[in-house]
Amino acid sequence: MLAIRGLRKSFGGRTVLDGFDLSVEPGEFVALLGPNGSGKSTVLRCVVGLETPDGGEVEVGGNAAMVFQKIHLVGRRNALDNVCSGALGRLPLHRSFFFPQDVREEAMGCLERVGLVDRALDRCARLSGGQQQRVAIARALCQRANVILADEPVSALDPQAAVQVMELLKALAGDGMAVVAVLHQPELARTYADRVVEMKATVAA
Amino acid sequence: MSVTASPKLAVPRRRWPAPVVWVVVAVFLVVHVLAWQATEFSPAALIAGWEGMADFLAESLPPDFSVLGKSLEAAVITLYIGLLGTTFSIPFALALALLASRATTSAAWAQQAARAVLSFLRSVPDVVFALIFVTAVGLGPFAGVLALVFHNTGVMGKLWAEAMDESDRGPRDAVKVTGASGPQIALHAVLPTVMPSLAGLLLYRLDVNVRSSLVLGLAGAGGIGFLINQSIKLFRFDEMVTHILVVLLLVVVVDQASGFVRKRLGA
Structure with a gap:
């Protein structure tokens, strides 16, 4: 449903992604964890075209939608x-x-x-x-959309609202969508995601 | 309690302004002296000539209220010139603002072209436009409306484009991700976000344009400005004062009304 191969991206000489791979099946909920600056958001933004990757391939089987930390309605x-x-x-x-x-x-x-x-x-x-x-x-x-990319969807929410949103995303994965969520809360990731991908901070140039 | 530095700490020395600051101040002063001379600025002349002003005031008071009806009628014309000058410039200002703003147009050449048109319209004063249009449609309010439409398109288009530039990027990105085209992003992310600012700026321009249409009247575009000009030429200063009082009323009413609505819009 979503396949990312060898994704590379740098901003002004600072390499954020250096050959990132990820593939997500329909019905799968993947959580991306990692410190600030490890390129989690950049991965999502490259998939939906808000950033242009320097290299690598992004394949979306259908239509990718994005949900933002700051919601942006x-x-x-x-x-x-x-x-x-x-x-x-x-x-x-x-x-x-x-x-x-x-x-x-x-x-x-x-x-x-x-x-x-x-x-x-x-x-x-x-x-x-x-x-x-x-x-x-x-x-x-x-x-x-059949792929939902969520960039820290619950970071600005109170715990109760966060749980509601996470359960909703989980349910959508249950409907057969591929869901990728960048999270800062490991416990939420372990509770709701089928798979947790940890990203390391790339060495700052 | 007070905090004092321990005596061992070296207090940083006061820094004098850099030499460039002195140069700027000197240039500033020289320019002002030149301007003083060139404009024949002379408080002495003002004091010596106070009698002239006193005579003028004596002739103008009490105001001649027999012209009040005529004056109010003309004030309404002035208001109408400002109103049409503002509303008829909306489509042109909107189109040019959408082209000129970074938020709605990505093609640099289109932005530059729209900005150039706006700058041109803005830099030609409305009075100059009025004089041009008078040659086409003759003296009268219509020339004033046309002049305001042209000048106001330039000013309001720029103000609107700036408001769009400053709009939140987030909703734009979010709508872009759905696959929306540039015009669709403008329609469903930018315009709904900036609408209160645009309306506020529109009312502000209406306020300014009503005052401008007064000056256009002096240049022959009809309305109450025209009556003021006439009264001065006929040395009927008492009539002129009536007109000016009506102008004051008009300006205050429009200013208050537009201020009230802008406050309600939160812009």
């Missing part, structure tokens, strides 16, 4: 509109000024999956951190 828009924006990649421009009815229906289904149907018309800025992160996951679902 448009706070002034409601949850439904934010989830609908996941569909932008398959909408032509002339249909994307106002989200079409079929996309809104699909987005409601995604909100139902994350348990937030009743908050569909609330502005995201008014939701709690945990609810916002679940809306962000619903946006990933609306993208029809």
